Amino acid sequence: MPSLTITTNVxxxxxxxxxxxxxxxxxxxxxxxxxxxxxxxxxxxFLTFAGSVEPAFLMTIVSLDNINPELNDQYSKVFFDHFNEKLGVEGNRGYITxxxxxxxxLGHKGTTFATIFGK
Incomplete structure (x- = not known):
């Protein structure tokens, strides 16, 4: 796991x-x-951001055991740079949750990761 969902108007x-x-x-x-x-x-x-339909994105990342403030800063840099390069989205035109x-x-294989990994 992680799961990444990207919504964009590009x-x-x-x-x-x-x-x-x-x-x-x-x-x-x-x-x-x-x-x-x-x-x-x-x-x-029809995704709007800051009152316009200029290129923008929203992304949600769901992940276990590697989400924290320090790493999120690093992740944000990589993903915002990527979306700027690949989608033409400026850094002030998106959010990552x-x-x-x-x-x-979090369920998987008919159980949860707590059970899979022995809590």
């Missing part, structure tokens, strides 16, 4: 290539095996 020409490349970047950045990374790209032409729900609050 239409990506090759969505499959975009999410596959982003999955690799997310794995490297979050220091998690790509086999556990899930990426969802949502195009929303970081969530670590705790192992007991």
């Amino acid at each position: 239409k990506v020409p090759d969505q499959k290539a975009f999410v596959l490349a982003f999955s690799k970047l997310a794995a490297e950045t979050l220091r998690k095996p790509e086999t556990y990374i899930s990426v969802s790209y949502n195009y929303d032409e 970081y969530i670590d729900p705790g192992r007991a609050y």
Whole structure:
């Protein structure tokens, strides 16, 4: 796990290539095996930010055991730079929400990660 959900008003020409490349970047950045990374790209032409429909994004990252203030700063730098380069979104036109729900609050394989990892 982590799960990354990106919503943007920038239409990506090759969505499959975009999410596959982003999955690799997310794995490297979050220091998690790509086999556990899930990426969802949502195009929303009506996404507004600061009262306009100029290029913008919203992203939510749900991850276990690696979300904290120091690392979030590092992650933000990488992801904002990436979205500027790939989507043309300026740094003041997006938000990233970081969530670590705790192992007991994330299900997988018919149980939770608390059970999988022995609490």
